[in-house]
Amino acid sequence: MPPPPREDAPERYPIVITGLVNQFGEQRVHDNLELKVRRGEILGVVGGSGTGKSVLMRTIIGLQQPAEGNVEVFGRSITQAEPDEQIGVRDRWGVLFQGGALFSTLTVGENVQVPLKQFYPEIDKQLLAEIARYKVLLSGLPEEAVNKFPAELSGGMKKRAGLARALALDPELLFLDEPTAGLDPIGAARFDQLTRELQETLGLTVFLITHDLDTLYAICDRVAVLADKKVIAVGTIPELLETEHPWIQEYFNGPRGRAAADQKGGKGPSRSRSQFKAMDKRAKRRA
Ligand SMILES: Nc1ncnc2c1ncn2[C@@H]1O[C@H](COP(=O)(O)OP(=O)(O)O)[C@@H](O)[C@H]1O
Ligand SMILES: [Mg+2]
Numbered sequence: 001m002p003p004p005p006r007e008d009a010p011e012r013y014p015i016v017i018t019g020l021v022n023q024f025g026e027q028r029v030h031d032n033l034e035l036k037v038r039r040g041e042i043l044g045v046v047g048g049s050g051t052g053k054s055v056l057m058r059t060i061i062g063l064q065q066p067a068e069g070n071v072e073v074f075g076r077s078i079t080q081a082e083p084d085e086q087i088g089v090r091d092r093w094g095v096l097f098q099g100g101a102l103f104s105t106l107t108v109g110e111n112v113q114v115p116l117k118q119f120y121p122e123i124d125k126q127l128l129a130e131i132a133r134y135k136v137l138l139s140g141l142p143e144e145a146v147n148k149f150p151a152e153l154s155g156g157m158k159k160r161a162g163l164a165r166a167l168a169l170d171p172e173l174l175f176l177d178e179p180t181a182g183l184d185p186i187g188a189a190r191f192d193q194l195t196r197e198l199q200e201t202l203g204l205t206v207f208l209i210t211h212d213l214d215t216l217y218a219i220c221d222r223v224a225v226l227a228d229k230k231v232i233a234v235g236t237i238p239e240l241l242e243t244e245h246p247w248i249q250e251y252f253n254g255p256r257g258r259a260a261a262d263q264k265g266g267k268g269p270s271r272s273r274s275q276f277k278a279m280d281k282r283a284k285r286r287a
């Protein structure tokens with residue numbers, strides 16, 4: 001009989017973070033942070049402003065060298081590799097940075113081509129254009145968007161263009177840093193739906209930083225909470241509600257948290273509970 005897979009095997013946990021310390025001068029942002037992301041889940045990452053959510057994402061993708069600790073992605077250590085060292089995993093993720101960060105002098109199509117050119121410099125022009133067009137459509141943008149410049153797009157369309165670029169390399173892992181910030185509620189809900197659809201059809205694992213309680217309820221399988229320089233809890237929202245931590249209680253049980261839960265599950269508490277159950281089920285399915 002083959003041995004059972006290691007508890008933290010990369011097939012189960014594409015991201016494993018241990019003992020992470022990030023520090024800027026005197027300011028310690030992360031202190032002995034631990035986190036494991038399950039394969040195929042949408043993990044919501046929440047925390048107050050400045051708690052280090054974006055720094056955590058940058059550390060996972062190797063843009064930020066931590067002071068201590070280890071980050072493994074698909075079983076390869078990112079922290080022990082040089083930023084430009086070939087370790088065979090950097091083309092297996094896609095990133096939508098906070099604010100979108102499209103190149104303003106490039107069209108949407110050209111923006112999507114950037115990572116393709118970086119990893120596959122030999123691809124011919126026509127194929128590049130074809131792949132870019134396909135990713136733009138996949139992200140729910142109309143065909144004409146391919147030749148538009150970022151300044152010609154609405155906020156929601158810019159986010160989709162950023163998503164198209166993040167999907168350029170057919171990633172297994174998708175990082176989204178506050179993708180619905182600045183969108184109106186309808187635009188945000190549509191973007192959430194798109195994220196869920198892409199996650200399901202493409203089999204993605206999604207690391208989703210958000211402030212948006214509606215997003216957490218609507219599409220996240222589990223939620224990781226950053227506070228006190230650590231991930232203080234990770235679980236489904238019902239599981240998180242069982243912890244006593246004041247930030248968690250205030251966040252989910254404050255007026256906005258309740259409104260999001262009610263909106264999602266209908267009016268009465270019983271409907272909210274059924275929503276919780278659906279979330280629990282989703283998380284168990286992926287466990
Ligand atoms: N390159 C940097 N140099 C110095 N300080 C930084 C740098 N990047 C982030 N920080 C600081 O680290 C903290 C966490 O930042 P960030 O991860 O952006 O927070 P958020 O949770 O809002 O995404 C902030 O106090 C920020 O000022
Ligand atoms: Mg941030």
